[in-house]
Amino acid sequence: MKSKLFFLLLAIDAGLLVYGTYLGLVVAPREATMGDVQRIFYCHVPAAATGFTLFFVNFIASLIYLWKRSAKADALALATAEVGVVFCTVVLVTGPIWARYAWGTWWNWDMRLTTTLVLWLLYVSYLVLRRSSEAGSTAVLAAALAIFSFIDVPIVYMANRWFRTNHPQPMIGTPRLDPHMQNILFFNMIAFLIFGMLIAWFRYELQRTEQKISAAHIQRAARGTAMALLPAMFLFQAPGSINPHVYLYGGYFSAWGIYAIYLLFLMSKLGKLKKEEAELR
Amino acid sequence: MSLSITRLTVVNVRKDLRLEWRSRDVFNSMLFFALLVVVVFSYAFDTGDSRPVMGGLIWIAFLFSTNMALNQSWARELRNGVLDAYRVSPAPAESLFLGKVLGNYLLVLLLECVMAPLFVVFYNLKSGGPLWQLAVVFLLGTWALVVNGTFFAAMSIRTKNRELMLPILLLPISLPAVYSMVEATSIVLNGDSSPWPYVKFLAGFCVIYTTACFLLFEIVLNAE
Numbered sequence: 001m002k003s004k005l006f007f008l009l010l011a012i013d014a015g016l017l018v019y020g021t022y023l024g025l026v027v028a029p030r031e032a033t034m035g036d037v038q039r040i041f042y043c044h045v046p047a048a049a050t051g052f053t054l055f056f057v058n059f060i061a062s063l064i065y066l067w068k069r070s071a072k073a074d075a076l077a078l079a080t081a082e083v084g085v086v087f088c089t090v091v092l093v094t095g096p097i098w099a100r101y102a103w104g105t106w107w108n109w110d111m112r113l114t115t116t117l118v119l120w121l122l123y124v125s126y127l128v129l130r131r132s133s134e135a136g137s138t139a140v141l142a143a144a145l146a147i148f149s150f151i152d153v154p155i156v157y158m159a160n161r162w163f164r165t166n167h168p169q170p171m172i173g174t175p176r177l178d179p180h181m182q183n184i185l186f187f188n189m190i191a192f193l194i195f196g197m198l199i200a201w202f203r204y205e206l207q208r209t210e211q212k213i214s215a216a217h218i219q220r221a222a223r224g225t226a227m228a229l230l231p232a233m234f235l236f237q238a239p240g241s242i243n244p245h246v247y248l249y250g251g252y253f254s255a256w257g258i259y260a261i262y263l264l265f266l267m268s269k270l271g272k273l274k275k276e277e278a279e280l281r
Numbered sequence: 282m283s284l285s286i287t288r289l290t291v292v293n294v295r296k297d298l299r300l301e302w303r304s305r306d307v308f309n310s311m312l313f314f315a316l317l318v319v320v321v322f323s324y325a326f327d328t329g330d331s332r333p334v335m336g337g338l339i340w341i342a343f344l345f346s347t348n349m350a351l352n353q354s355w356a357r358e359l360r361n362g363v364l365d366a367y368r369v370s371p372a373p374a375e376s377l378f379l380g381k382v383l384g385n386y387l388l389v390l391l392l393e394c395v396m397a398p399l400f401v402v403f404y405n406l407k408s409g410g411p412l413w414q415l416a417v418v419f420l421l422g423t424w425a426l427v428v429n430g431t432f433f434a435a436m437s438i439r440t441k442n443r444e445l446m447l448p449i450l451l452l453p454i455s456l457p458a459v460y461s462m463v464e465a466t467s468i469v470l471n472g473d474s475s476p477w478p479y480v481k482f483l484a485g486f487c488v489i490y491t492t493a494c495f496l497l498f499e500i501v502l503n504a505e
Contacts (some may be wrong), residue, residue: 066500121453128449133440140504141436144497148429148454151493155457155486 010198016191023184040098042185044091046192048116051087054080054196055123055150062146065139071211074139077146078130079203081123087196088120111157118156122149135214286376293380294387300357301388307353308388311346315396318342319403336467339400340422340459347389347426348451351434352444354385359438364502374499378431382494386427393419409472418469418476421483422462428487429455432494436501458486 024042031038061077064070095113096106107113126149130142177185284292301307322338358364367377400406408415430451437446452459465479 118453118456121456125449125453129436129440129446132442132446137439137504140500141439144436144501144504145450147497148490148493151489152454152457155489 006198006201009194013191013194013198016187017195020184020188020191024188028181028184029178034102037098037101040094042188043192044094044098045185046189047087047090047094049189050192050196051084051091052119053193054084054087054200055119055153057200058084058123058146059150062143062150065143066147071139072208074143075204075207075211076200077143078207079200081126081146083196083200083203085120085123085127086199088116088123091116092120115153115157119153122152125149284372286373286379289372289376290379290383293377294383297354297380297384298387301384307350308392311349311388311392312395314349315342315346315392316399318345319396319399323403333467333471335400335404335406335470336463336465338404339466340463342396343389343393343423344426344455344459346392347385347423347430348448350385350388350392351427351430351451352437352447354381354431355434355438356443368503374502375495377502378435378494378498381435382428382431385431386424389423389427390420393423406470408470410469410476414469414476414480415466417480418462418465418483421480421487422458422465425458425462425483425487425490426455428491428494429458432498432501435498439501439504454490458483461486 020042024039028039028042030036058077058080061073061080065073065077095116099108100106126142126145129145130138133141319338319342322342326334326338355364358367367374430447433450433454434447437443437450440446461479461482465476465483468474468476468479
Protein backbone atom coordinates (compact mmCIF):
# COMPACT_ATOMS: atom_id res chain seq x y z
CA MET A 1 0.00 0.00 0.00
CA LYS A 2 2.65 2.43 1.11
CA SER A 3 5.02 1.44 -1.65
CA LYS A 4 2.27 1.80 -4.28
CA LEU A 5 1.73 5.41 -3.29
CA PHE A 6 5.47 5.92 -3.21
CA PHE A 7 6.00 4.63 -6.73
CA LEU A 8 3.00 6.54 -8.05
CA LEU A 9 4.39 9.79 -6.64
CA LEU A 10 7.85 8.90 -7.90
CA ALA A 11 6.52 8.36 -11.42
CA ILE A 12 4.63 11.67 -11.35
CA ASP A 13 7.65 13.48 -9.95
CA ALA A 14 9.97 11.94 -12.54
CA GLY A 15 7.71 13.50 -15.18
CA LEU A 16 7.79 16.84 -13.37
CA LEU A 17 11.58 16.75 -13.06
CA VAL A 18 12.10 15.92 -16.74
CA TYR A 19 9.64 18.59 -17.86
CA GLY A 20 11.09 21.13 -15.40
CA THR A 21 14.61 20.48 -16.66
CA TYR A 22 13.36 20.85 -20.23
CA LEU A 23 11.73 24.16 -19.28
CA GLY A 24 14.90 25.37 -17.61
CA LEU A 25 17.30 24.31 -20.34
CA VAL A 26 15.25 25.08 -23.45
CA VAL A 27 12.11 27.10 -22.87
CA ALA A 28 13.33 29.67 -20.33
CA PRO A 29 14.44 32.97 -21.87
CA ARG A 30 18.17 33.55 -22.30
CA GLU A 31 19.58 35.82 -19.63
CA ALA A 32 21.04 39.03 -21.03
CA THR A 33 24.46 39.21 -19.31
CA MET A 34 25.24 35.67 -18.16
CA GLY A 35 23.83 33.83 -21.16
CA ASP A 36 22.99 30.15 -20.91
CA VAL A 37 25.09 29.57 -17.81
CA GLN A 38 22.38 31.35 -15.84
CA ARG A 39 20.19 28.26 -16.38
CA ILE A 40 22.07 26.56 -13.50
CA PHE A 41 19.74 28.77 -11.44
CA TYR A 42 16.88 26.32 -12.16
CA CYS A 43 18.64 23.46 -10.42
CA HIS A 44 20.66 25.46 -7.85
CA VAL A 45 17.84 27.37 -6.16
CA PRO A 46 15.38 24.43 -5.94
CA ALA A 47 18.11 22.27 -4.37
CA ALA A 48 18.79 24.98 -1.78
CA ALA A 49 15.10 25.36 -0.96
CA THR A 50 14.72 21.58 -0.63
CA GLY A 51 17.82 21.21 1.53
CA PHE A 52 16.76 23.96 3.92
CA THR A 53 13.23 22.56 4.13
CA LEU A 54 14.63 19.15 5.01
CA PHE A 55 16.82 20.66 7.75
CA PHE A 56 13.77 22.35 9.15
CA VAL A 57 11.91 19.03 9.21
CA ASN A 58 14.95 17.54 10.96
CA PHE A 59 14.67 20.18 13.68
CA ILE A 60 10.95 19.52 14.19
CA ALA A 61 11.48 15.74 14.22
CA SER A 62 14.27 16.13 16.81
CA LEU A 63 12.04 18.20 19.06
CA ILE A 64 9.28 15.61 18.74
CA TYR A 65 11.79 12.88 19.55
CA LEU A 66 12.93 14.61 22.75
CA TRP A 67 9.31 15.12 23.74
CA LYS A 68 7.73 11.78 22.80
CA ARG A 69 10.79 9.52 22.43
CA SER A 70 9.28 7.86 19.38
CA ALA A 71 11.56 5.80 17.15
CA LYS A 72 9.67 7.10 14.12
CA ALA A 73 10.63 10.71 14.86
CA ASP A 74 14.25 9.61 15.22
CA ALA A 75 14.17 7.81 11.87
CA LEU A 76 12.64 10.89 10.27
CA ALA A 77 15.33 13.12 11.79
CA LEU A 78 18.10 10.92 10.42
CA ALA A 79 16.49 10.63 6.98
CA THR A 80 15.92 14.36 6.58
CA ALA A 81 19.42 15.28 7.79
CA GLU A 82 21.09 12.84 5.44
CA VAL A 83 19.03 13.78 2.39
CA GLY A 84 19.38 17.46 3.34
CA VAL A 85 23.16 17.08 3.29
CA VAL A 86 22.90 15.57 -0.20
CA PHE A 87 20.86 18.54 -1.48
CA CYS A 88 23.14 20.98 0.31
CA THR A 89 26.10 19.31 -1.44
CA VAL A 90 24.37 19.87 -4.78
CA VAL A 91 24.01 23.56 -3.89
CA LEU A 92 27.68 23.80 -2.92
CA VAL A 93 28.76 22.12 -6.17
CA THR A 94 26.48 23.89 -8.64
CA GLY A 95 27.07 27.31 -7.04
CA PRO A 96 30.85 27.44 -7.63
CA ILE A 97 30.42 26.10 -11.17
CA TRP A 98 28.15 29.04 -11.91
CA ALA A 99 30.36 31.47 -9.98
CA ARG A 100 33.44 30.47 -11.95
CA TYR A 101 31.72 31.82 -15.06
CA ALA A 102 29.80 34.74 -13.55
CA TRP A 103 32.33 36.03 -11.00
CA GLY A 104 35.52 34.52 -12.41
CA THR A 105 36.27 32.71 -9.11
CA TRP A 106 34.99 29.43 -7.75
CA TRP A 107 34.33 30.70 -4.30
CA ASN A 108 34.25 33.78 -2.14
CA TRP A 109 33.42 34.15 1.52
CA ASP A 110 30.15 35.84 0.88
CA MET A 111 27.29 35.78 3.37
CA ARG A 112 25.14 33.19 1.68
CA LEU A 113 28.00 30.95 0.59
CA THR A 114 29.49 30.90 4.07
CA THR A 115 26.12 30.25 5.67
CA THR A 116 25.45 27.33 3.35
CA LEU A 117 28.90 25.88 3.94
CA VAL A 118 28.56 26.14 7.71
CA LEU A 119 25.12 24.56 7.46
CA TRP A 120 26.62 21.70 5.52
CA LEU A 121 29.40 21.29 8.12
CA LEU A 122 26.87 21.31 10.97
CA TYR A 123 24.78 18.55 9.49
CA VAL A 124 27.78 16.48 8.45
CA SER A 125 28.93 16.63 12.08
CA TYR A 126 25.41 15.53 13.03
CA LEU A 127 25.77 12.47 10.79
CA VAL A 128 29.23 11.74 12.20
CA LEU A 129 27.83 11.86 15.74
CA ARG A 130 25.06 9.46 14.77
CA ARG A 131 27.59 7.06 13.37
CA SER A 132 29.98 7.06 16.30
CA SER A 133 27.84 7.37 19.41
CA GLU A 134 27.03 4.38 21.56
CA ALA A 135 24.01 2.49 20.31
CA GLY A 136 21.62 3.33 23.12
CA SER A 137 22.22 7.05 23.34
CA THR A 138 22.50 7.95 19.64
CA ALA A 139 18.99 9.25 19.21
CA VAL A 140 19.01 11.53 22.26
CA LEU A 141 22.45 12.99 21.63
CA ALA A 142 21.67 13.52 17.96
CA ALA A 143 18.40 15.27 18.78
CA ALA A 144 20.18 17.63 21.18
CA LEU A 145 22.82 18.39 18.56
CA ALA A 146 20.14 18.98 15.92
CA ILE A 147 18.58 21.65 18.10
CA PHE A 148 21.96 23.31 18.62
CA SER A 149 22.65 23.22 14.89
CA PHE A 150 19.32 24.72 14.02
CA ILE A 151 19.80 27.57 16.50
CA ASP A 152 23.13 28.22 14.81
CA VAL A 153 21.65 28.83 11.37
CA PRO A 154 20.21 32.33 11.97
CA ILE A 155 23.28 33.26 14.03
CA VAL A 156 25.64 32.27 11.25
CA TYR A 157 23.49 34.22 8.83
CA MET A 158 23.62 37.32 11.04
CA ALA A 159 27.36 37.01 11.50
CA ASN A 160 27.90 36.93 7.79
CA ARG A 161 25.71 39.90 7.05
CA TRP A 162 28.68 42.08 7.97
CA PHE A 163 30.48 40.89 4.90
CA ARG A 164 29.65 42.71 1.72
CA THR A 165 27.61 40.27 -0.23
CA ASN A 166 28.26 39.27 -3.82
CA HIS A 167 25.60 36.66 -4.12
CA PRO A 168 22.56 37.75 -6.18
CA GLN A 169 19.87 39.17 -3.90
CA PRO A 170 16.61 37.27 -3.59
CA MET A 171 14.54 38.12 -6.63
CA ILE A 172 11.45 35.98 -6.21
CA GLY A 173 8.34 38.15 -6.25
CA THR A 174 10.24 41.27 -7.28
CA PRO A 175 9.97 42.94 -10.69
CA ARG A 176 13.67 42.24 -11.27
CA LEU A 177 12.83 38.63 -12.04
CA ASP A 178 11.17 38.00 -15.37
CA PRO A 179 7.75 36.42 -14.63
CA HIS A 180 8.39 33.72 -17.21
CA MET A 181 11.62 32.76 -15.47
CA GLN A 182 9.88 32.89 -12.12
CA ASN A 183 7.20 30.45 -13.22
CA ILE A 184 9.82 28.02 -14.47
CA LEU A 185 11.70 28.39 -11.20
CA PHE A 186 8.57 27.67 -9.19
CA PHE A 187 7.82 24.65 -11.35
CA ASN A 188 11.31 23.30 -10.72
CA MET A 189 11.12 24.12 -7.04
CA ILE A 190 7.96 22.09 -6.61
CA ALA A 191 9.42 19.20 -8.60
CA PHE A 192 12.58 19.18 -6.49
CA LEU A 193 10.73 19.59 -3.20
CA ILE A 194 8.66 16.50 -4.02
CA PHE A 195 11.84 14.74 -5.12
CA GLY A 196 13.55 15.58 -1.82
CA MET A 197 10.56 14.45 0.22
CA LEU A 198 10.40 11.16 -1.69
CA ILE A 199 14.08 10.39 -1.15
CA ALA A 200 13.70 11.30 2.52
CA TRP A 201 10.69 8.99 2.71
CA PHE A 202 12.71 6.18 1.13
CA ARG A 203 15.56 6.77 3.57
CA TYR A 204 13.04 6.87 6.41
CA GLU A 205 11.64 3.47 5.45
CA LEU A 206 15.18 2.08 5.30
CA GLN A 207 15.89 3.41 8.78
CA ARG A 208 12.63 1.97 10.12
CA THR A 209 13.59 -1.42 8.71
CA GLU A 210 17.00 -1.09 10.34
CA GLN A 211 15.39 -0.21 13.68
CA LYS A 212 13.06 -3.22 13.42
CA ILE A 213 15.97 -5.52 12.57
CA SER A 214 17.99 -4.34 15.54
CA ALA A 215 14.95 -4.79 17.81
CA ALA A 216 14.56 -8.32 16.43
CA HIS A 217 18.25 -8.97 17.11
CA ILE A 218 17.79 -7.96 20.71
CA GLN A 219 14.76 -10.25 20.99
CA ARG A 220 16.63 -13.13 19.48
CA ALA A 221 19.60 -12.55 21.78
CA ALA A 222 17.23 -12.60 24.75
CA ARG A 223 15.74 -15.88 23.51
CA GLY A 224 19.24 -17.27 22.98
CA THR A 225 20.19 -16.43 26.53
CA ALA A 226 17.07 -18.21 27.74
CA MET A 227 17.97 -21.27 25.66
CA ALA A 228 21.50 -21.27 27.03
CA LEU A 229 20.06 -21.24 30.52
CA LEU A 230 18.05 -24.43 29.92
CA PRO A 231 21.02 -26.84 30.25
CA ALA A 232 21.86 -25.03 33.46
CA MET A 233 18.57 -26.36 34.87
CA PHE A 234 20.16 -29.76 34.63
CA LEU A 235 22.91 -28.65 37.01
CA PHE A 236 20.44 -27.57 39.63
CA GLN A 237 18.59 -30.90 39.75
CA ALA A 238 19.20 -33.06 42.80
CA PRO A 239 21.69 -35.75 41.66
CA GLY A 240 19.51 -38.69 42.77
CA SER A 241 16.35 -37.65 40.97
CA ILE A 242 17.82 -37.93 37.44
CA ASN A 243 17.89 -41.10 35.37
CA PRO A 244 21.59 -42.18 35.15
CA HIS A 245 21.27 -42.45 31.35
CA VAL A 246 20.83 -38.67 31.23
CA TYR A 247 24.38 -38.33 32.56
CA LEU A 248 25.67 -40.81 30.01
CA TYR A 249 24.06 -39.07 27.02
CA GLY A 250 24.89 -35.66 28.43
CA GLY A 251 28.57 -36.59 28.58
CA TYR A 252 28.64 -38.03 25.06
CA PHE A 253 26.72 -35.16 23.51
CA SER A 254 28.81 -32.48 25.12
CA ALA A 255 32.07 -34.19 24.13
CA TRP A 256 31.01 -34.53 20.49
CA GLY A 257 29.53 -31.08 20.54
CA ILE A 258 32.92 -29.64 21.49
CA TYR A 259 34.71 -31.67 18.78
CA ALA A 260 32.18 -30.59 16.17
CA ILE A 261 32.44 -26.93 17.08
CA TYR A 262 36.23 -27.09 16.93
CA LEU A 263 36.14 -28.82 13.54
CA LEU A 264 33.72 -26.25 12.19
CA PHE A 265 36.06 -23.52 13.40
CA LEU A 266 38.99 -25.15 11.61
CA MET A 267 36.98 -25.55 8.42
CA SER A 268 35.97 -21.93 8.39
CA LYS A 269 39.55 -20.88 8.99
CA LEU A 270 40.71 -23.08 6.12
CA GLY A 271 38.06 -21.60 3.86
CA LYS A 272 39.12 -18.06 4.72
CA LEU A 273 42.80 -18.80 4.14
CA LYS A 274 42.08 -20.48 0.81
CA LYS A 275 40.06 -17.51 -0.30
CA GLU A 276 42.82 -15.13 0.69
CA GLU A 277 45.41 -17.26 -1.09
CA ALA A 278 43.28 -17.31 -4.23
CA GLU A 279 42.92 -13.56 -4.10
CA LEU A 280 46.64 -13.01 -3.79
CA ARG A 281 47.53 -15.30 -6.69
CA MET B 282 19.11 17.67 53.80
CA SER B 283 18.79 19.82 50.75
CA LEU B 284 21.50 21.89 49.20
CA SER B 285 20.91 24.87 47.01
CA ILE B 286 22.13 24.87 43.41
CA THR B 287 24.58 27.63 44.23
CA ARG B 288 26.16 25.65 47.00
CA LEU B 289 26.37 22.46 44.93
CA THR B 290 27.93 24.44 42.12
CA VAL B 291 30.52 25.92 44.43
CA VAL B 292 31.32 22.43 45.73
CA ASN B 293 31.74 21.17 42.16
CA VAL B 294 33.97 24.05 41.14
CA ARG B 295 36.14 23.68 44.23
CA LYS B 296 36.48 19.96 43.68
CA ASP B 297 37.53 20.46 40.07
CA LEU B 298 39.98 23.21 40.86
CA ARG B 299 41.48 21.26 43.77
CA LEU B 300 41.95 18.20 41.57
CA GLU B 301 43.57 20.36 38.95
CA TRP B 302 45.74 22.13 41.50
CA ARG B 303 47.05 18.83 42.86
CA SER B 304 47.91 17.26 39.52
CA ARG B 305 48.24 20.29 37.22
CA ASP B 306 48.10 17.80 34.32
CA VAL B 307 45.64 19.70 32.21
CA PHE B 308 46.96 23.16 32.85
CA ASN B 309 50.54 22.24 32.13
CA SER B 310 49.72 20.52 28.87
CA MET B 311 47.46 23.39 27.81
CA LEU B 312 50.16 25.90 28.55
CA PHE B 313 52.81 23.93 26.73
CA PHE B 314 50.51 23.39 23.76
CA ALA B 315 49.68 27.09 23.50
CA LEU B 316 53.37 27.88 23.67
CA LEU B 317 54.04 25.43 20.84
CA VAL B 318 51.35 27.07 18.74
CA VAL B 319 53.02 30.44 19.27
CA VAL B 320 56.36 29.06 18.12
CA VAL B 321 54.90 27.15 15.16
CA PHE B 322 53.10 30.26 13.97
CA SER B 323 56.22 32.33 14.11
CA TYR B 324 57.71 29.86 11.63
CA ALA B 325 54.58 29.55 9.52
CA PHE B 326 53.91 33.28 9.05
CA ASP B 327 56.05 36.25 8.36
CA THR B 328 55.81 38.02 11.69
CA GLY B 329 57.28 41.34 10.60
CA ASP B 330 54.03 43.15 11.12
CA SER B 331 51.87 40.58 12.83
CA ARG B 332 49.01 42.76 13.94
CA PRO B 333 46.58 41.94 11.09
CA VAL B 334 46.72 38.18 11.82
CA MET B 335 47.20 38.51 15.57
CA GLY B 336 43.50 38.20 16.46
CA GLY B 337 43.23 34.93 14.58
CA LEU B 338 46.51 33.62 15.96
CA ILE B 339 45.67 34.27 19.59
CA TRP B 340 42.27 32.64 19.30
CA ILE B 341 43.51 29.61 17.42
CA ALA B 342 46.03 28.97 20.18
CA PHE B 343 43.33 29.29 22.85
CA LEU B 344 40.70 27.40 20.89
CA PHE B 345 42.83 24.29 20.56
CA SER B 346 44.21 24.36 24.06
CA THR B 347 40.66 24.81 25.39
CA ASN B 348 39.76 21.67 23.49
CA MET B 349 42.39 19.77 25.49
CA ALA B 350 41.06 21.01 28.81
CA LEU B 351 37.45 20.21 27.91
CA ASN B 352 38.20 16.64 26.91
CA GLN B 353 39.99 15.99 30.17
CA SER B 354 37.38 17.59 32.38
CA TRP B 355 34.75 14.92 31.71
CA ALA B 356 37.14 12.03 31.18
CA ARG B 357 38.13 12.46 34.82
CA GLU B 358 34.54 11.90 35.92
CA LEU B 359 34.18 8.82 33.77
CA ARG B 360 37.12 6.97 35.29
CA ASN B 361 35.55 6.07 38.62
CA GLY B 362 31.96 6.01 37.48
CA VAL B 363 31.37 9.45 38.97
CA LEU B 364 28.98 10.37 36.17
CA ASP B 365 26.80 7.35 36.88
CA ALA B 366 26.81 8.26 40.55
CA TYR B 367 25.77 11.76 39.63
CA ARG B 368 22.96 10.45 37.47
CA VAL B 369 21.39 8.55 40.36
CA SER B 370 21.95 11.29 42.91
CA PRO B 371 19.15 13.81 43.55
CA ALA B 372 21.47 16.76 42.90
CA PRO B 373 20.29 18.81 39.92
CA ALA B 374 22.26 18.23 36.72
CA GLU B 375 22.48 21.98 36.16
CA SER B 376 24.75 22.45 39.15
CA LEU B 377 27.13 19.81 37.82
CA PHE B 378 27.16 21.52 34.44
CA LEU B 379 27.57 25.02 35.83
CA GLY B 380 30.36 23.79 38.11
CA LYS B 381 32.21 22.26 35.20
CA VAL B 382 31.76 25.34 33.06
CA LEU B 383 33.01 27.67 35.77
CA GLY B 384 35.98 25.40 36.53
CA ASN B 385 36.99 25.26 32.88
CA TYR B 386 36.34 28.97 32.47
CA LEU B 387 38.69 29.87 35.31
CA LEU B 388 41.31 27.48 33.98
CA VAL B 389 41.22 28.94 30.46
CA LEU B 390 41.19 32.51 31.76
CA LEU B 391 44.25 31.73 33.83
CA LEU B 392 45.92 30.28 30.75
CA GLU B 393 45.12 33.45 28.83
CA CYS B 394 46.61 35.60 31.57
CA VAL B 395 49.80 33.54 31.52
CA MET B 396 50.00 33.55 27.75
CA ALA B 397 49.34 37.28 27.24
CA PRO B 398 52.85 38.44 28.19
CA LEU B 399 54.30 35.73 25.94
CA PHE B 400 52.34 37.01 22.96
CA VAL B 401 53.49 40.52 23.74
CA VAL B 402 57.11 39.45 23.96
CA PHE B 403 57.26 37.11 20.98
CA TYR B 404 55.24 39.20 18.54
CA ASN B 405 56.06 42.73 19.71
CA LEU B 406 52.41 43.24 20.35
CA LYS B 407 51.10 46.74 21.01
CA SER B 408 47.42 47.39 21.47
CA GLY B 409 46.02 50.27 19.46
CA GLY B 410 42.79 50.43 21.45
CA PRO B 411 42.17 50.47 25.21
CA LEU B 412 43.06 47.29 27.05
CA TRP B 413 39.81 47.01 28.99
CA GLN B 414 38.00 46.51 25.69
CA LEU B 415 40.29 43.58 25.02
CA ALA B 416 39.45 42.20 28.47
CA VAL B 417 35.71 42.34 27.69
CA VAL B 418 36.26 40.53 24.40
CA PHE B 419 38.29 37.82 26.10
CA LEU B 420 35.83 37.32 28.95
CA LEU B 421 32.93 36.91 26.53
CA GLY B 422 34.84 34.94 23.91
CA THR B 423 36.18 32.46 26.44
CA TRP B 424 32.72 32.00 27.90
CA ALA B 425 31.30 31.31 24.43
CA LEU B 426 33.94 28.64 23.81
CA VAL B 427 33.79 27.06 27.25
CA VAL B 428 30.03 26.86 27.72
CA ASN B 429 29.44 25.15 24.38
CA GLY B 430 32.64 23.18 24.71
CA THR B 431 31.69 21.74 28.11
CA PHE B 432 28.31 20.74 26.71
CA PHE B 433 29.75 19.06 23.65
CA ALA B 434 32.49 17.41 25.66
CA ALA B 435 29.76 15.82 27.78
CA MET B 436 28.17 14.68 24.55
CA SER B 437 31.36 13.39 22.97
CA ILE B 438 32.40 11.24 25.94
CA ARG B 439 29.28 9.22 25.14
CA THR B 440 30.68 8.32 21.72
CA LYS B 441 33.09 5.62 20.66
CA ASN B 442 35.99 7.87 19.66
CA ARG B 443 35.72 10.32 22.53
CA GLU B 444 38.51 12.83 22.09
CA LEU B 445 38.10 12.94 18.33
CA MET B 446 34.45 13.91 18.42
CA LEU B 447 34.75 17.12 20.42
CA PRO B 448 36.30 19.38 17.75
CA ILE B 449 34.03 17.88 15.10
CA LEU B 450 30.97 18.89 17.11
CA LEU B 451 32.25 22.09 18.68
CA LEU B 452 33.93 23.91 15.81
CA PRO B 453 31.00 24.17 13.36
CA ILE B 454 28.67 25.43 16.10
CA SER B 455 31.23 27.93 17.36
CA LEU B 456 32.11 29.41 13.97
CA PRO B 457 30.01 32.58 14.39
CA ALA B 458 31.50 33.15 17.84
CA VAL B 459 35.04 32.52 16.62
CA TYR B 460 34.46 34.92 13.76
CA SER B 461 33.22 37.72 15.99
CA MET B 462 35.88 37.31 18.69
CA VAL B 463 38.66 37.26 16.14
CA GLU B 464 37.27 40.38 14.44
CA ALA B 465 36.75 42.19 17.74
CA THR B 466 40.28 41.33 18.93
CA SER B 467 41.82 42.50 15.66
CA ILE B 468 39.85 45.74 15.78
CA VAL B 469 40.96 46.53 19.31
CA LEU B 470 44.59 45.65 18.54
CA ASN B 471 44.60 47.81 15.44
CA GLY B 472 42.64 50.50 17.24
CA ASP B 473 40.93 51.71 14.08
CA SER B 474 37.20 51.29 14.68
CA SER B 475 34.69 50.26 17.31
CA PRO B 476 34.52 46.59 18.31
CA TRP B 477 31.08 47.00 19.92
CA PRO B 478 28.90 45.46 17.18
CA TYR B 479 31.00 42.31 17.44
CA VAL B 480 31.00 42.35 21.22
CA LYS B 481 27.21 42.69 21.27
CA PHE B 482 26.93 39.83 18.83
CA LEU B 483 29.23 37.72 21.00
CA ALA B 484 27.18 38.55 24.08
CA GLY B 485 24.01 37.48 22.24
CA PHE B 486 25.70 34.23 21.22
CA CYS B 487 26.69 33.58 24.86
CA VAL B 488 23.16 34.22 26.14
CA ILE B 489 21.48 32.03 23.52
CA TYR B 490 23.82 29.08 23.89
CA THR B 491 24.09 29.25 27.65
CA THR B 492 20.31 28.94 27.74
CA ALA B 493 20.29 26.09 25.24
CA CYS B 494 23.02 24.24 27.17
CA PHE B 495 21.14 24.51 30.45
CA LEU B 496 17.90 23.35 28.88
CA LEU B 497 19.43 20.33 27.18
CA PHE B 498 22.19 19.25 29.56
CA GLU B 499 20.06 16.97 31.71
CA ILE B 500 18.84 15.16 28.58
CA VAL B 501 22.39 14.60 27.41
CA LEU B 502 23.60 13.50 30.84
CA ASN B 503 20.83 10.93 31.09
CA ALA B 504 20.87 9.81 27.46
CA GLU B 505 20.44 6.06 27.29
